[in-house]
Amino acid sequence: GQNIDQPTEMTATEGAIVQINCTYQTSGFNGLFWYQQHAGEAPTFLSYNVLDGLEEKGRFSSFLSRSKGYSYLLLKELQMKDSASYLCAVRDRTGANNLFFGTGTRLTVIP
């Protein structure tokens, strides 16, 4: 089976940096995805990691450590529009290579 854990809520200040952690347990790890979801809207793809290390994409970066079953999403220069839920999802070979989502971290950016 798959077990994915993220903090439920976080608050950060506009202009600051925030790190959202995700830990996972899965038997057939085949990649980790981060999605952003504004309330009532579709999840939108942010980043993907399959090898250990940091992937940088503008203000967003994602890190993966496969040996620790750990990833984080780093958001820099926070903007008010970054207030959203951030979903960590793991692809599992033993689960037909489908994505298994955590419950998401609701980030609130305050002025």
Next chain:
Amino acid sequence: DSGVTQTPKHLITATGQRVTLRCSPRSGDLSVYWYQQSLDQGLQFLIQYYNGEERAKGNILERFSAQQFPDLHSELNLSSLELGDSALYFCASSVEGQGITSTDTQYFGPGTRLTVL
């Protein structure tokens, strides 16, 4: 805009009724996935189709069924609806959906909000 379309955007119906949700994948994508998201819940995978055939099943109730047509659009049928079926239903698509290409990414449609009264 992800390129995935879903209709209708909103659906209000009564308990015991049956509804059909429709999804058109991005051009070139062969796999379609259906997810359910209840209030304050995570995305729950329901079912996946690849090139017209069912490929994987998740937590899909027996009252629910889906199919993918030759033009690759998909429909999710929900029957004998209960109050607890009220949720956002998302469709996603990806190029191949078999994990052959590790970067195969799912792109989500705007969702259908189902309210069962």
